Amino acid sequence: MNASGLPVTETIGTVSKDFEGPVGQEFTQIDRLVRMGVNLEDALWDVAGRLDVPEFNFLAISVGLQRETGGNLTETLDNLSRLLRRRQQMRLKIKALSSEARASAYMLGALPFVMAGVLYLMNPDYMSRLFTDPFGHVLIGVGMTSELIGIAVMAKMVRFEI
Numbered sequence: 001m002n003a004s005g006l007p008v009t010e011t012i013g014t015v016s017k018d019f020e021g022p023v024g025q026e027f028t029q030i031d032r033l034v035r036m037g038v039n040l041e042d043a044l045w046d047v048a049g050r051l052d053v054p055e056f057n058f059l060a061i062s063v064g065l066q067r068e069t070g071g072n073l074t075e076t077l078d079n080l081s082r083l084l085r086r087r088q089q090m091r092l093k094i095k096a097l098s099s100e101a102r103a104s105a106y107m108l109g110a111l112p113f114v115m116a117g118v119l120y121l122m123n124p125d126y127m128s129r130l131f132t133d134p135f136g137h138v139l140i141g142v143g144m145t146s147e148l149i150g151i152a153v154m155a156k157m158v159r160f161e162i
Contacts, residue, residue, distance in 0.1 A: 008063065008073065009034050026051065041067065055084055098158045105154035112147055 012034065016027035026047050033043035044060035058080055066076045120127040130136035 009040060012040075055087075058084065101154075101158045105151070105158060108154065109147070109151050112143065 009031075012027055013031045016024055016031045018024070019027065030040075030043045030047055033046060034040055038046075041060065041064040044056075044063055048056045048060045062076050062080045063073075066073050116127065130140055
């Protein structure tokens with residue numbers, strides 16, 4: 001695909017023809033809207049609202065700002081592509097750095113169940129009281145509630161949004 005030198009609306013038409021799948025379909029929708037007389041920014045925002053993808057919102061903002069302020073669209077889109085690449089790199093870096101915390105969270109979350117299984121295998125009578133005694137049911141409920149709260153806190157701690 002070579003779209004250099006083409007107007008933005010023709011480039012969108014080229015993208016819609018050259019790409020298959022969801023990307024091509026969305027750009028086809030933009031191309032149709034523009035051909036029906038809808039403003040390019042409005043067409044981009046229509047698709048951005050349906051997709052709810054931050055990167056596409058950045059594209060709509062960049063094209064809208066470039067049209068209002070003028071300037072070089074190629075430079076604007078080049079800056080946008082660098083920004084999106086850095087965002088992706090940051091996501092991957094955060095995922096790598098938080099992988100140890102995620103592994104620890106998985107182990108800590110599984111530990112009570114593993115220990116209960118080991119205790120049951122070693123001394124079934126000792127563990128069976130949890131299932132037969134009413135106070136054992138209360139202890140299981142408290143333990144499960146604590147476990148769920150701990151898992152939720154650990155999940156929140158290792159989830160980052162960029």
